[in-house]
Amino acid sequence: MTELKNDRLLRALLRQPVDVTPVWIMRQAGRYLPEYRAVRDKAGDFMTLCMTPELACEVTLQPLRRFPLDAAILFSDILTIPDAMGLGLYFTEGEGPRFKKPVRTVADVNALSVPDPEVDLGYVMDTVRLARRELAGSVPLIGFAGSPWTLATYMVEGGGGKDFAHVKSMMFDQPLLMHRLLDVLARAVIAYLNAQVAAGAQALMVFDTWGGVLTPRDYREFSLRYMEQIVRGLTREHEGRRVPVILFTKNGGQWLETMADSGADALGIDWTTDIGDARARVGKRAALQGNMDPSMLYASAERIRQEVGTVLASYGQGSGHVFNLGHGIHQHVDPEKVAVVVDAVHELSRPYHQG
C-alpha cells in the first residue's frame, strides 16, 4: 500500500500531535455539489449510484478535488445492510427510504441472517478498493455503517418513520425480540466494517442517527450496548496502523460520559453541546469530532470564519479534535462556503498545536 501523505485525521482521532486540526464534512459527497447531481442524474437513481462502484468512487472523490479536506468518506448508504438482508430497499421522491418487507414479527426477525460482505455487499467493497486506489495515499478513507438501533428503526417502521410507533412498541412489549434483531444487526455491522477495513478503509464511523429519540435507559440498553459490541468486534489494527473508530449519536450530547466508556477512539457531537464542555466531560477517554451548526453555512464568509474560530477556541489547546459540522451538510448550501470552513480550520487552528 502507498504511504499515507496526510495522516492528520488518524493522528487526531488517536489524540496524537498534529500540525493543524484536520477537517472533513459529513455528507461532503452530496447534493450541494453540482458535479454530484450530474453523476446522480447519470446513474438514474440513488441506489444505482450506490451500487455502481465507478460512480460511487467518483462522487467519493469529488469534494477532495475542490477542497483540501483531510479525509474522504466512502459514498454509500447506511441501509445497504438491511437491503442485503433481503428487505428490498427503495427510495421514493421526497419521502426517503422505504422497505418492501418491513420487520414486524418473530418470523420476520428469525428470517434475518448476517450478509457475507464480499458476496452480498461486494459493490461496497469494490467502491472502497477503488476509492482507496484512486486516493493514492493523499488522505485516509473513512468507512461507515449505521448503528443497530438506527437500522432497526428503518427496518421495523418500513422506512423513515416520524413517531417510531412500530419499533418502539416492539422495544417496549417484546424486548427479547428487539434484542435478537439488534444482535443480528450488530454482527452484520461488525462483518461489514471489518470487510471495509480489509478492502482499504483506514478509519470507521458508526452513525447512530436515531439513538437520540430514546430515554437514557433505553439508549444504553438498545443502542449503546450494541455499538459497544461492534467496537469490541472490530479490526483495530491494519497495515501496521491503528484503525480508529468514531461513534456518533445525533442528539446524544447528554450521554457523552457513557459513550466515552464504549472503547471507541472518538465521539462525534452535534452542535447542541459546547465542544469545550464535552472535552471536559470526556477527558482523555476519547477524541471529539464536530461540531459547527450546519446552518452556519447559510451565513456570510466572515461570520463562518468567526464561528470556526469559536469552535476551535472552545476545544482549546492540543490534539484530539477533528473539525466537522454537527450533522450532514444541507443540500442548499453554496459549495464555496465549504472552502471557507476548510481554509479557516487549517489557518486558525495552527496556534492550538504549538508548544
Added chain:
Amino acid sequence: MTELKNDRLLRALLRQPVDVTPVWIMRQAGRYLPEYRAVRDKAGDFMTLCMTPELACEVTLQPLRRFPLDAAILFSDILTIPDAMGLGLYFTEGEGPRFKKPVRTVADVNALSVPDPEVDLGYVMDTVRLARRELAGSVPLIGFAGSPWTLATYMVEGGGGKDFAHVKSMMFDQPLLMHRLLDVLARAVIAYLNAQVAAGAQALMVFDTWGGVLTPRDYREFSLRYMEQIVRGLTREHEGRRVPVILFTKNGGQWLETMADSGADALGIDWTTDIGDARARVGKRAALQGNMDPSMLYASAERIRQEVGTVLASYGQGSGHVFNLGHGIHQHVDPEKVAVVVDAVHELSRPYHQG
C-alpha cells in the same frame, strides 16, 4: 370566582404538598380523540376551530369528560400571535402551518407591533373565559404561548422549516435585527399571557419547541433570554393565588441548570433526560413536568403502568412533580391508553407523598 376543587397542579408546580402526583397530557385535546375529530370536521378547518370560542371551549373540555385529569389546557395554537400581527396564518394538509407574509427584511420586522389581546386575539380570551366558566372550579385552566424564538422560526421561515435556513441566517448575519424581532415577540407574549390570566387562566406554559436546534450559546442569547423577559413581565398573582409559569424547551435537557435560573416555577422536560437526574440538577429552584416517552402509549397497558411507576420512582419522594408525557400525545394513540396513564399516576404516586 368559584373555589378550585382540585388544586394539585398548582400546588405541585409550586412544590407544595399534594396527596397524589397531578397529571395532564400535552395535546390532551386533540386528534387522538374521535369527539375532537368530529368537532374539527364540523368547524371545517383548524383555524376556524381555534377562532370559534364555543368550539374551542368544547374541545378543551372533552378530555376532562373521559379522564380524571388534574388540569385543562386552553385549546389554541402557538401561531395566533403572528397571525394577529398580520402575517396571514393558514394550514395546508400534511404540510402544517404557513404564513402568507414571512418576515425576512428590516422593513418586515419594523412593520410588526404588539397586538392588543382583547381586540386582536379576543377569540382566545373568550375561549379562556368560557372554558373557565364551564370548568366551574373542577380543575385549573392552563394558558399558553409559544416562545419568541419558536414564533420567530415560523415567521421567518414562513412555516415549519426543516433546516432553519432563513431564521438562522438572520440570527447569524443580522443579530440586531433578530433581537428586535424577538423583543417585539416577547412583549406580545407578555401582553397575551397576562390577558389570559385576566380572563381566567390559572397557570401558564411557554412552549419553546425549537430552542433545541440551537447551540448552547445561541439558546441562551436568542431563546432563553426572551423567556426570562417574559417571566419577569407576567402577572404572578391573581384572584389571591400564585399563577405558576412552566417553561418547556424540547430537546433542552442539557440546559436545565440555566433554565432553572429563569425565575420560572417549573420546567417541562422531554424523555431524553432522566427525571431523577433532572431533579438533582435543578434542586429546589423549580418543579418539573414530564416526562414519559409519548411512544410508550403504543405499548400494552401493563407496560405503560410499569413505566409510569419507573418515572414516579425516578422523581422520588415529595412534591414538585407534574406527570406528563415528554411531548404531545401522538394522533394514532388509543384513547384508552390515556386512562391507563392517569389512573396509574394517581394510584402509584400515593406512597411518594406520605410522611
